[in-house]
Amino acid sequence: MNLEINEVSKMVLTSAVDIPIVMENNLMCEELIIDIPLVIEPVQWRECCIYKVPKKLRQVNKEAYTPKLISIGPFHHGGKDLRGEKELRDEENENVPMDMEMLKVRYFKDFCYRTGKCQKEIARIIEENEVKIRHCYAEISKLNSEDFVKMVLVDSTFIIELFLRSSQENEKRSQENGPFLKNDARKEDEKDYILSKPWLEYGIKQDLMLLENQLPFFILKELYDQISYSGKNNKISFLFLDLASCGYFSFPKSNIPDGKEVKHLTDLVRYFYCPSIQYNKGSTITHLYSATKLHRAGVMFRNIKRVSRLLDIQFKKLPLLEISPCFNISWFLNCLPCLKCFPCLESMQTLLKVPTLIVDDATEICFQNLMALEQCHYPSESYICNYIMLLDYVINTREDVELFVENKIIINKLGSNELVATMVNDLGLEIVENHSYYGEMAKRLNEHYENYYNHNMGTLTSTYFSNLWRGILTVVGLVVFGHSIWSTIKPFVTHQID
CATH class of the missing domain: 1.20.5 (Single alpha-helices involved in coiled-coils or other helix-helix interfaces)
Incomplete structure (x- = not known):
């Protein structure tokens, strides 16, 4: 299939442009002829949602955006980048990428067996959507039509088959000695190569969240919907969105906001972090005191115990405390923490409620890809970027992290509070903001700290009534x-x- 998009990408016209050079004395000198190639400006289609990470962000941490075990989509197809340079290599095992490509083909065959569909029948779905799939990528793929369809076919069926196997494995674990779902592609006594190796399953799950390692969500959903009925009329009862979010990534079940559609798996992860609270856009944060300073000024940090989105941060301060700060009884509750169970007394404090953030080896990579997505696709809805920049201001030192850990706002699986502080500060590098959903909150926190009474009362509390x-x-x-x-x-x- 010859596509116009491939022809357009190779079209480079050269024309001779006459540029007259005029001297100061308005005398015309000889015409200078310069050959200027008229390169067609890259077209960003309406469907475009998968991007190469900008160089400024990539320079901060290149490894965060490059798949280590498995490549999905055209950007890193075959373990190479768009320029043909080798990447995706394990220094200790050079055969890992080749093994993964062979494994993807095996998953594709098992997928055909599971669904009772022939390869051509599944490939036809890809062919019918090829142009739309290509439009989802910000950079034009050099693959011809046949190779592009094969790549999408193998990669998409691998993802769906992996999700189905993971869901079945979870069901098996929840029901000891329970059977697999009907029409399973594997024998009951056969262990899955990926799911039987926790390190491999964990690594592939990380790779599937990378921005450059994506397939459009619509083609995964369409393939899944087409094969919802297998050859044995065994209906797959769950939606693909639930299969991906709850079954594989283990996110709590939550609805996507009305009018929104999932672009790809990185976008899906972002939706489950976005706040459920309606924030108003404010000016960017230019200054905010650190967590330890705010704590000394009487701001109490609390984690939100109920089920909440990660970005649902709330600043609570009674109007009475705004008028008369002397009613702040944080010193009393510090001495008798058992009284915090009384909401009336708890509300007499100035509270910053923050949902719990689990920090582990995958946290930095996850946030960097989510922020890169927002920088490229959601500049007016940069919730993740605003959240990280807020943390960047309040967390500067090991003591700030220690305060968050003590209040169960951060669960530190890295082992070192210094490492967490460094990670948070590095995440904010090269991030550009034109607004902040936490701008008004930061302003109120600064005003609280700069209030003379709050500052001195907080110091008195932390020193004598801690x-x-x-x-x-x-x-x-x-x-x-x-x-x-x-x-x-x-x-x-x-x-x-x-």
């Missing part, structure tokens, strides 16, 4: 001090009364 025993010692010290003063002035007072 826990029960220190509070008791402070009270005893005040009583002894008061008694000493009274003992000193008592003779003079009694003398005056006499």
Whole structure:
């Protein structure tokens, strides 16, 4: 199949342009002829949603955007980038990429067996959508029509088959000795190559979230919908969206916002992090005090215990505390934390409620790809970028991370609080913002810290009432001090009364 898009990509016209050179004395000198190639400007189609990561972001951490085990789509097809340079190589095992390509073909054959469909019948679905699939990529693929269809066919069926096997494996684990779903492509006593190796399953799951390693979601869904009924009329009862989100990535079941469609798997991951709270766009954050400084000024950090999206950050401060900060009883609750179970007393504090963030080896790569997607496709809805930039301001040192860990806002699986602080600060490099959904919140936090009473009351609380025993010692010290003063002035007072 000859496509117009392939012809357009190779079209380069050269024309001679006459440029007259005019001197200061308005005398015309000889015409200078310069050959300027008229290169056609790249077309960004309406369906475009899969991008090569911009160089400025890539230079921060190139490895974060390159698949390590398995390539999906044209950008890293066959373990090479668009320029044909080799990548996707394991230094200790040079055969890993080749093994993965062979494994994808095996999954494709098992997928055909599972569905009872012949290869040509499945390939026809890809062929009918080839142009639309090509339009989803920001850069034109050099693959011809036949190779492009084969690549999408093998990669897409691999993803669907992997998701189905993972779902069946989860069901088997939940029901001990339970049978596989009907029409399973494998024998019951045969272990799946990927799912039987946790390190491989974990690595492939990371690769499937990379922005450059994607297939359009619509073709995965269309293939899945076409084969919902197998040759034995065994209906697959769950939707592909649930299969991908709940079955494979283990996200809690949640609805995609109305009017939104999932572009690809990276986009799917982003939707499950986006806030459910409606924030108003504000100006970008230019200054915000660190977590330890805010804590010393009386801001209490709490993790949101109920099920919540990661970006649902809330700043709670009663109007009464705005008028009269002396009603802040954080010092009292620090000494008697058991009283925090009373909502009326808890609400008398200035609270910053933040959902729990689990930091592990995959966190940095995940956020960098989500931020790259927003920089390229969602510049006006950059929720993830705004969240990371907010963390970048409040987390500067090991002490800031330690405060978050103590309040169960961060679960640190890296082992070092210093590493978490460095990771957060590096995530904000080369990120461009033109607004922030947390701009108004940052403004209120700065105003709270800069209030003279809040600043001094917070310092008093953290110094003398940080826990029960220190509070008791402070009270005893005040009583002894008061008694000493009274003992000193008592003779003079009694003398005056006499």
